Amino acid sequence: MxxxxxxxxxxxxxxxxxxxxxxxxxxxxxxxxxxxxxxxxxxxxxxxxxxxxxxxxxxxxxxxxxxxxxxxxxxxxxxxxxxxxxxxxxxxxxKRFEKNFMRRLVVDGDRVEQYLIPAGSENFTRYLSETFPADAEKITALMRYSVDLFKQVRKLKVNATLKDTLAAPFIAPKVIANLNRTYSGLLDKFGITNPRLREVMETFTSFSGVPSDRASAIFATGAMLSSMTRCFRPxxxxxxxxxxxxxxxxxxxxxxxxxxxxxxxxxxxxxxxxxxxxxxxxxxxxxxxxxxxxxxxxxxxxxxxxxxxxxxxxxxxxxxMSPSSVNVALGLDDRIDLEKLDLDYPYNVVSTGLGTAEKLFNAFLSGNHGFSKDCFHAAVICPSLTTKAKNTITIRSTPWALNGWKELRESNYAKYKAEKEKWADFLIDIAEKYFIPDLRKHIVVKDIATPATYARYSGSPTGSIYDxxxxxxxxxxxxxxxxxxxxxxxxxxxxxxxxxxxxxxxxxxxxxxxxxxxxxxxxxxxxxxx
Ligand SMILES: Cc1cc2nc3c(=O)[nH]c(=O)nc-3n(C[C@H](O)[C@H](O)[C@H](O)COP(=O)(O)OP(=O)(O)OC[C@H]3O[C@@H](n4cnc5c(N)ncnc54)[C@H](O)[C@@H]3O)c2cc1C
Incomplete structure (x- = not known):
């Protein structure tokens, strides 16, 4: 008991x-x-x-x-x-995550690149410049521009009077200039073409399950700077x-x-x-x-x-509406030492290379999902390292569409369960391969949320998780x-x-x-x- x-x-x-x-x-x-x-x-x-x-x-x-x-x-x-x-x-x-914001792995066949994205925009600029020295000038210019852009957002009014609206192009010219720009458009503006560098920068759009060629440049910049500058968890x-x-x-x-x-x-x-x-x-x-x-x-x-x-x-x-998710929460035995596994970041993220976010999002738009062993994006989180409760990890994947999941759960529960076990296995394989060796041996409890779970829980007709x-x-x-x-x-x-x-x-x-x-x-x- x-x-x-x-x-x-x-x-x-x-x-x-x-x-x-x-x-x-x-x-x-x-x-x-x-x-x-x-x-x-x-x-x-x-x-x-x-x-x-x-x-x-x-x-x-x-x-x-x-x-x-x-x-x-x-x-x-x-x-x-x-x-x-x-x-x-x-x-x-x-708890404030002082050092690193994210451990980011990018998989290309047998090649796995690891990036330890530091917290703080200045540290991030330095890190990127050291990792991609040929692009250092472009990186510095992009990051300087991004910080300015975010500062100008603060000056804007949302409940705007006519006077505010007329003043906006003078007070916040960068915001106005970027209203219709995508994040990939912003990377283009600074001549960032190196695919490996783009992969790292696009971390902040794929985070919301959106590809950079459709994500708002202002939103992505805000999400990047507000989450990485000072980030915490209870x-x-x-x-x-x-x-x-x-x-x-x-x-x-x-x-x-x-x-x-x-x-x-x-x-x-x-x-x-x-x-x-x-x-x-x-x-x-x-x-x-x-x-x-x-x-x-x-x-x-x-x-x-x-x-x-x-x-x-x-x-x-x-x-x-934003996509839905498949989420696997695992309770692990106390034989596993999570402290030793270098997981204590707000997020550990692994994905296949450039173009993954587009493929996954397009599949979502067509009412499906694009996950396969050659195309995935998943985050592994380890809350018990902070809460000090019994060992838990969560594996999250997005974007998924609700399509099919709800009907399946209502019409054939056994098949629904088998389907969710199949995708949980898929995600556990990824976590085991890239972050936690022998993970399976330590699983005591497994709880799988599908788009049907999110739809039922939130009342969202599409199981959308980010509005x-x-x-x-x-x-x-x-x-x-x-x-x-x-x-x-x-x-x-x-x-x-x-x-x-x-x-x-x-x-x-x-x-x-x-x-x-x-x-x-x-x-x-x-x-x-x-
Ligand atoms: C798996 C997951 C992980 C996330 N991780 C993070 C994270 O790490 N950091 C972060 O900043 N954000 C995260 N988010 C996003 C964040 O949790 C949400 O953006 C935020 O909680 C949404 O709050 P909300 O009040 O707008 O909507 P909701 O949380 O959806 O609240 C709406 C409420 O309305 C209720 N409701 C619905 N229909 C009715 C009705 N007809 N009558 C009465 N009540 C109703 C629902 O039960 C719900 O309580 C995550 C989201 C998910 C799903």
């Missing part, structure tokens, strides 16, 4: 007071919903605020779960959101963070309603009037509603096309706007990841409060905040 572990996520319970009416209802207690609720309560007073969540605990995609005495987590990398945590007065013990399990946010939200007077699935966002004459919960006849009335769930679910199913203008429906139809894909064609002003065509219904979708989701809350509350909180800024500017 294994002892049950009490996770922090399970220490929260509903405190729903069933008021007649709420000032604000938020759908989803993932990080976007919790951030929105907290930013709102910190900047208003006496507002009746409710977060409705279908699961029995908060956290959404950022969580931990227990299986047979092992604790597995979804997320791993905790980006630099220290300013936001200080503002919210949330303390969470974090010493505890990953559910502690949302649990602390949810606890704080309740302490500030917010109400949390768990185990409650919203099945309808009610709209009357183009204005939101509240939400309906599955199995509950009465309407929860609300002046304002923020949805943080997958836009295809929120707008097409919960609102319904009958309430949306044709132009918005077309924009939804053309929106590409709208960070393609250049749907970035910045081309993304679905926070203000939906339904009056008083908001959908904050700045970007994915812990940083993006915390910013979702900052930006939507700034919009609701007419820029009185974050002054319309695209990023969180704490010293100017109320």
């Amino acid at each position: 294994t002892k049950n572990i009490l996770l922090k996520r399970d220490t929260l319970s509903s405190n729903y007071a069933a008021h007649d009416h709420y000032d604000l209802v938020i759908i989803g207690a993932g990080l976007s919903g919790l951030s929105s609720g907290l930013m709102w309560l910190k900047n208003t007073s006496g507002m009746k605020t409710l977060i409705v969540e279908k699961n029995s605990y908060p956290g959404g995609y950022s969580t931990a779960y227990e299986k047979e005495g092992y604790v597995f987590e979804t997320s791993q990398l905790f980006p630099d959101i220290v300013d936001i945590l200080n503002y919210l007065e949330i303390e969470i013990p974090l 010493f505890g399990f990953f559910d502690e963070f949302p649990a602390k946010l949810a606890g704080k939200f309740q302490a500030l007077g917010g109400e949390l309603l768990l185990n409650a699935e919203v099945e309808k966002i009610e709209v009357v004459h183009g204005v939101v009037s509240g939400v309906r919960i599955k199995g509950v006849p009465s309407l929860i009335r609300a002046d304002k509603v923020i949805t943080t769930v997958d836009p295809m679910l929120a707008m097409r199913r919960l609102v319904g096309d009958e309430h949306l203008p044709a132009k918005y429906i077309r924009q939804l139809e053309h929106t590409i 709208m894909a960070s393609l250049v064609t749907q970035f910045g002003p081309k993304r679905l706007p926070m203000k939906t065509p339904v009056k008083n219904l908001y959908q904050p979708k700045f970007a994915h990841g812990l940083y993006g989701t915390m910013m979702n809350g900052v930006q939507v509350v700034d919009l609701l409060l007419d820029r009185k909180f974050n002054h319309g800024n695209s990023l969180f500017i704490p010293d100017k905040s109320a």
Whole structure:
């Protein structure tokens, strides 16, 4: 018998007071919903605020779960959101990865190149220049430009006035110049043609399951600099963070309603009037509603096309949601010494060479997957090196499409199980070959998540794990706007990841409060905040 572990996520319970009416209802207690609720309560007073969540605990995609005495987590990398945590007065013990950001292997037949990507942009520039001396000047120029570009993003306004919009080309010329540029376009601009160097640089786009010839240059640069500059992970399990946010939200007077699935966002004459919960006849009335769930679910199913203008429906139809994933979580015996295996990086990533991300993404777009022994991209993470709990590793692969997985699970569970075992084996082979010799001998517990798992867990119709894909064609002003065509219904979708989701809350509350909180800024500017 294994002892049950009490996770922090399970220490929260509903405190729903069933008021007649709420000032604000938020759908989803993932990080976007919790951030929105907290930013709102910190900047208003006496507002009746409710977060409705279908699961029995908060956290959404950022969580931990227990299986047979092992604790597995979804997320791993905790980006630099220290300013936001200080503002919210949330303390969470974090381990900082000081030395290296990633151990990156690139496989080409029998040849395996290893890159130890250091943390910090200056270290990264130095490392690349030493590794690729013939390209040193180009690398320095690209990195200098990237740092400048990211600094200019800070100067931009998202809740922009006409004056801000007119000023943007002068304040942030590099941002404006790159709005339509892909990451591979940015590498081209600096004459980076060496395929090995490109492979390393493209680490930061394939990270989100997107190829560099479709990824936004601004997004990729931001993801690279924000995640590698100062990166962390909690010493505890990953559910502690949302649990602390949810606890704080309740302490500030917010109400949390768990185990409650919203099945309808009610709209009357183009204005939101509240939400309906599955199995509950009465309407929860609300002046304002923020949805943080997958836009295809929120707008097409919960609102319904009958309430949306044709132009918005077309924009939804053309929106590409990010891919799904196959994830293998393994509990290992205590005979294996993970400390000795050089795995203590935020990520250990192995992939086949240049062109892999394109092949995998194109296969995903056609509703399939492109994984084979000659074409793969996988990350191996070792959380127990930090948490000091029983040995665990996670092997992650993306991009996968939902196609087939859901039907298979519903129509033929035995076949579904066999299929997921097959792909888990495939990923375990990769981890064993490149990172952990004899891994198989040490496996005690195995938990496999497929695109069908992600779809069921999150409610996303496609099992998408990173919201709208960070393609250049749907970035910045081309993304679905926070203000939906339904009056008083908001959908904050700045970007994915812990940083993006915390910013979702900052930006939507700034919009609701007419820029009185974050002054319309695209990023969180704490010293100017109320
Ligand atoms: C496997 C995996 C690993 C990741 N690793 C990292 C990482 O290391 N670092 C990082 O920064 N990011 C990581 N991410 C991304 C990050 O976890 C997400 O971007 C973030 O957690 C999304 O938060 P969210 O609140 O926007 O959405 P979600 O987490 O999807 O939250 C939405 C919430 O809405 C609820 N919901 C859905 N439908 C309804 C409904 N009808 N009624 C009521 N509630 C509903 C869901 O249950 C969920 O709780 C990872 C994601 C995954 C899947």
